[in-house]
Amino acid sequence: MRTVIFRTVAPYLTSLMVLFSIFVLLRGHNEPGGGFIGGLIAASAFAIYGIACGVAPVRRAIHFHPMAIAAFGLFLSGMAGVLSIFVSRSYMSGLWTSVHFFGNWIDLSTVLIFDIGVYLVVVGAITSIALALEERDRD
Template sequence: MNTLIFRTLAPFITALMLFFSLFVLLRGHNEPGGGFIGGLIAASAFAIYGMAFGVQAVSRALRFHPLSIAGAGLLLSVLSGMVSLAAGVPFMTGLWATPHILGVEVPVATVISFDVGVYLVVVGAITSIALSLGESED
């Protein structure tokens, strides 16, 4: 499936899927969706890119080993829960703050940092599996 049309469209499809995965990630704390499904969409984008250009191209595009990305996501998710313990409430209780950045009130929540952590875990784990399957084919 390494046709000229596929190799030409793969970068566009990958970029579109990555932007859509970020949209799903960011809307997920208000509506269904979030980190898990956004991470699956992003991992699918990297799989499409890998089918078109190979495992090495995906590794160069990621810049970090996929398991390192998953580890960073796991750390972020655990730290999001620890913030609630430091505040004296039960583990994984959602906390919100509204700092003023450049004169604008920006709501920040531990819920979104947890979702970003889940997103990174899913992207890292699924991409690592896909890359190892791609390497075994070569």
């Protein structure tokens, strides 16, 4: 699989796919998309990078161990639900607020935090599996 063309294109492809995955994550609340599908896109981006350039560069590029990323996502999702304790509502109640940002009102919510957590869980878990499989392939 390591042709010159593939190796040259893979980094651009990967960065585009990661960017797209973040776009999908953020549009997910009101339109098709969200953390899960975004995470899958990002994980396949890392998988492609791994196929093209080997597993070690991917591990270097994402810096943290994929399982640690997944764990952080789990923590984030769990904490997103806990915030509602401060307003005396049930676990996982959605809380909303708006911030003024460069002339636009942007809605922020605990739901978004939860979704980012899901994104990280999926990225971490699937990347971890994909990289492990790619490593086995070369042995």
